[in-house]
Amino acid sequence: MPSGGGRLALAGLRKDYGVGEPAVDRLDLEIGQGEFVALLGPSGCGKTTTLRMIAGLVEPTAGRILLDGDDLTAKPVHRRNIGMVFQNYALFPHMSVADNIAFGLEMRGIAGADIRGRVAEALALVRLSGFEARRPKALSGGQQQRVALARALVIRPDLLLLDEPLSNLDAKLREEMRGEIREIQRRLGITTVFVTHDQTEALALADRVAVMERGRLAQLGTPEDVYERPATPFVARFVGRINALAAAAGGDGRLRIAGAAIPVADLLPVGARATVMVRPQHIALTPSGGALSGRITGLTYVGDVVQIAVAGDGFAVVAERGTADPGWRGLGPGQDVGVAWPATAALVFPENANGR
Amino acid sequence: MAGDREGRRGLAAALSLPAVATVSLGFLLPVVWLARMSLNPSDASGALGEGWTLHHYKELVTDSFYADLALASLKMSVTATFFALMVGYPIALFLHRLESRWKTLLVLLAICPLLVSGVVRAYGWIVILGDAGWINSMLKGAGLIDRPIRLVNNHVGVAIGLTESLLPYMTLSLLAGLGRLDRGLEEAARTLGASPLRTFLRITLPLSLPAVVLGSTICFMLAISAFVTPRLLGGGRVFLLATEIYDQALLTLNWPLAATIAVAILVLFSLVLVASGRLQRRVAQ
Ligand SMILES: Nc1ncnc2c1ncn2[C@@H]1O[C@H](COP(=O)(O)OP(=O)(O)OP(=O)(O)O)[C@@H](O)[C@H]1O
C-alpha cells in the first residue's frame, strides 16, 4: 500500500475563535515528505485546532496551508485527500469494520472488487484480518484504534493526521500501538502529523517535535534538540522533568545561586538575572562539599528511578538515580548532602530574553 | 443477602403501588368501561340499551362509510406526520448541532406552541388561511387571484393545522433521538472524501432513523386521535374517525357506536406501536 507522501507547509497560520487570545497564531511549519512530526503542548495550546485546520474542518482566520506546493486553504475537506484518525476514533457505528474501511474508497468511486482487495490489505496491515464483519462496538479500544488507522490509510492519503490517537488506551497497549504506528508509518513513508500532550510519546515517535505554547510554535527540533537544548524555559519544563533555580550573573563566568558561585558555560553581563535549569539525572549528590549544600527532604521510589528531593537555604531541587545503581540506598530524609552538576548540563536562560 | 434483596423488592412493589393504582383507575378502568360500552346495544334513537351485542362491530366492518373514514383518517395522519417530519427534521438537526448558549432558549422556542391551547391556534390559522385571511388578502392585493383560494374548511386547512400542532412534538422527539449522532462521525466521513450531501445520506440520515421512527410514531398517534384541529379547521366538512366519535357521542348520542370506533382506534394504536417497535429495532441495530 504505497502512498505518495506530501510536503506540508503552514505559513502564518492563525485561528481566532473570537474569544480571548487566538487559539493558533503565526504558526510556520514545514514538514518534509515522509517525515513524522509530533505537535506537542499542554492542554489548550492549539494542537487540535492546528490539525483541524490542516484537515479543513476548521477555517483559518489567516495564513496558508500548502501540500506539495498546492494551496489547500480554500479546498473543501472532502477534496483534500488527507487521512485523519480522531481521538475517539469516530468509527461509523452502523457499519461493519469492512464497510468502515471501504467508505473512503467508495467515495472515490473505486470498483467493488478493488475495494475488497484493498480493505483486506489494510486490515492485514493493522493485523485485524478476520474482523471484517464485526461492528465497531464489538471491538476493544485497541482494535477500534487499528480500524480507524486502517480506514485513514486505505485511501492512500498524501498526509496522515493523528489527534491523540493513543490517549484512550491503557499504558501497556499505548506503548505497543506507538511502536506499531511508527512501524507502519515508516513502511508506507507517509508524511504524518501526530498531536499529543505526552512528551514521552512525542520523543519516542517523532523525527521532529514541534512544541506549542499558547497557540505559538515554541520550538521545532529533533527529540534530542528539544530535550537537551530547549529554546525556552517553557520547553525545558514541558519536555521532561527539570529543576529551575533563580540566579544572578557574577560577571566572572560564574552564577550566584543561593549564595554559592557556580561556574557555567554561558557568559552573562554582571548582575543579569537568569534561570538555571538542570535535569534531575544530571544532579550529583555528594556526602559533603559540592557547590550547594542542603538536606534530603524525601525520596520517591517510582520503579526504574528514585527521585531524591533536596532543599537548602534558598533553593530546592530533585535529583534522580536509576534504581539499578545501589548508591541511593544509603540515602534518607534528614541527611545533609552537597549538590552539584556539570557546567555543561546547566541550561541558562537570561531573564530579559524569556521573562517567564 | 437474599432476605435483603427480597426486602428491597417488597419496597419497590410498595413504592410503585401509587403509580399502579393511578394507571389502573385513571386509564385501564375507563378503557375497560369503554370496551364494555361498545358491546351494549343501542335503540333506533341511539340511546344506550342493556345487554350484549356485536352489532356495532358488525356495522363498523360492513358499512363502507367507516372504511372510508378510517382511510381518510389514515391519509390525513400520514400527511400531517410527513410534513411535520419534513419541517421538524432540519430544525431538530440544527438544534442538535448548536453549541451556543442560546441553545436552551431556541429549544424552548421550538416547543412553545405547546403553551397555547389548540383551540386558540386553530382560530389563529383561520385568521391566516380564511377567505378574508392574510394569505388571500395578500394574493388578492398582489392581483394574483380574483376569488379567494379555499384554505380552510377543507382537508388542506386540517392538514396545515395538524402539521403545525405536531411540529413541537416532532422536533422534541427527534431531538431526543438524535443523541447517537456525533458531529465527529460526519467530520470523519468528510475527511474520507464524502461531499456534504453524501455525508448526510450515508451517515447523518441512517444514524437519525431511530429518531425519525420515534417522532413519526408519536406524531401519527397524536394526529389520528386529534379532534380540535380537524373540527375547527375542517369546518364540519372534513370527516375523520375522531370527529365521528364526537358526532356519535354528542350529536347522535349513540354512545356504543362511539365507543366501538374508539376501541377500533385503540387497536390501530397497538398495531402501530408494535410495528414501530420492530422498525425501531431494525434501524437501531
Ligand atoms: N470551537 C471553539 N470555539 C471557541 N474556542 C475554542 C474552540 N475550540 C477550541 N477553542 C479554544 O482554542 C484553544 C485551543 O484549543 P485546542 O482544542 O486546539 O487545544 P489542544 O491543544 O488540542 O488541547 P487539548 O490537549 O486539551 O486537546 C483553547 O483555548 C480552546 O478553549
Ligand SMILES: [Mg+2]
Ligand atoms: Mg486537542
